Amino acid sequence: MERLEDFDITCVLAENPGPFTLDGSNSWLIGRDPCWIVDPGPPIDSHLDRLAGEAAVRGGVGGIAITHDHADHSGGLEGLLERVGDVPVGAAAVSRASELLADGDDFGPLTAIATPGHAPDHLAFLAGEALFTGDAVLGHGSVYISPDENALAGYLNALDRLIALELNLLCPGHGGPIFGDEARARLIEYRDHRLDRERMLIEALEGGARSSDEMLAHAWGDVPAILKPAAEATLAAHIDKLAAEGRLPAGAQRPDIGEYGGL
Ligand SMILES: [Zn+2]
Structure with a gap:
């Protein structure tokens, strides 16, 4: 089972x-x-044409599941519906869903798993031993956590639940598929990465860092400049978690992330 075809899945x-x-x-x-689709993708005509073409080869669409309402995942929904017809849309994002999904709900062959963190409405979808992770876990690199109440604690809890699943395939929102034992290893790597960042942040705070730049320099020093806004948002989520746990020292500055919504 080292190929997508073995799972009857296409990207x-x-x-x-x-x-x-x-x-x-x-x-x-x-x-x-019919086939089922996870994430229409962005509103790019050539992409939606290819997706609808592939779906037609597979005997039409039973439904479209949405991992989260960010433009690069859900922006193509209207265009896809125009191409494949008015099929059910399963999502936790109210504005997108014809079937509002919550943790544990079934949608065709898919079971929704709440995976907040990157976005509050984020769902992963389980089909047999395949897990569609959206932006909760990527093929490579790491994801940013969108700070809202309990975002990071919810994310770590979700990762623990995913790690406990019997998996043979991860299908991420970005990056290539991950097969076999590597699937679970990748989830553990993601959890450990977050815990490493938290450890480095606590180290920085214990060393006297209070400004967000000092904390970023210590705990996110490896992040390229173009991803700094994402690192700041993630730092804010870490600070919120420490604050909720009563572990944040006085004077620690939560970065002002303004309108940053990321992708
Ligand atoms: Zn994305």
Whole structure:
């Protein structure tokens, strides 16, 4: 089981590469007669044409699941519905869903798993031993955490639940698929990465760092300049977690992340 075909899954990669989207956004098709789609991807006509074409080869679309309401994942929804017809749309994002999904809900062959952190409405989808992770876990690199109440604690809890699953395949929102034992290893790597950042942040605070630049320099020093806004947002999520746990020293500055919504 080292190929997507063994799982009857296909990836259609959108032409929107970038620092946050890696090679581009992945739209996934599962099964056939009908197939089910995870994430329409961005509103790029050529991408939606290819996705609809692949779906037609697979005997049409049973439904479209959305991992989270960011433009690079859900922006193509209207365009895709125009191409494949008015099929059910399963999401936790109220504005997108014809079937509002919550943790544990089934949507065709998919089971929704709440995975907040990158976005409050984020869902992963489980189909057999395949897990569609959206932006909760990527093919490579790490994700940014969008700070809102309990975002990081919720994210770590979700990762622990995913790690406990019987998995043979990860299908991320960006980057290539991950097969076999590597799937679980990748999830553990993501959890450990977050815990490492927290450890480095606590070290910085114990060393007297209070400004967000000092904390970033110590705990996110390896992050390229173009990703600094994402690192700041993630730092804010870490600070919120420490504050909620009563572990944040007085005077520590939460970065002003303004309107940054990221991707
Ligand atoms: Zn994304």
